[in-house]
Amino acid sequence: MTDDFTHVEHMEDVVGIRQTGVPCGLVNRRIEPGYVLANGTVLLESEKDEDGRYIGGAGMEGMYLRTNERYEPLPGPDGKPLAFRRVGPHSVLEHLKTHEKQEKIRQKPKKTRRDMDR
Numbered sequence: 001m002t003d004d005f006t007h008v009e010h011m012e013d014v015v016g017i018r019q020t021g022v023p024c025g026l027v028n029r030r031i032e033p034g035y036v037l038a039n040g041t042v043l044l045e046s047e048k049d050e051d052g053r054y055i056g057g058a059g060m061e062g063m064y065l066r067t068n069e070r071y072e073p074l075p076g077p078d079g080k081p082l083a084f085r086r087v088g089p090h091s092v093l094e095h096l097k098t099h100e101k102q103e104k105i106r107q108k109p110k111k112t113r114r115d116m117d118r
Helices: 007-011 092-107 113-117
Strands: 014-024 030-037 042-048 054-060 063-075 081-087
Touching: 014 042, 014 063, 030 081, 042 063
Parallel strands: none
Antiparallel strands: 014 030, 014 081, 030 042, 042 054, 054 063, 063 081
16 A cells, blocks of 8 residues: 555545435434435434544435444535545554554654764
């Protein structure tokens, strides 16, 4: 994996909003705050992970189950979401890469005043 992404790669996982407000309930129908995306995924305001990303939901007839998908909003000029980008949950590999980078920074020798005068 590389950290160099093109704009196309960033846009591949962008999903538009089909509907604002999510129909919920099998018998007592109501609209919950959230979004129905163009791909059918449901995002509820009340269902976010520890990083503030929306947790995807799938279902029908007002009944939804959580999925492993995570989405972050792409806000418009007014701050309201125009679309959502699908993001992966933090993988073990990402965690290890971050840890390795932090270790390299810690191990880098610090220059002292004496080293700079040489």
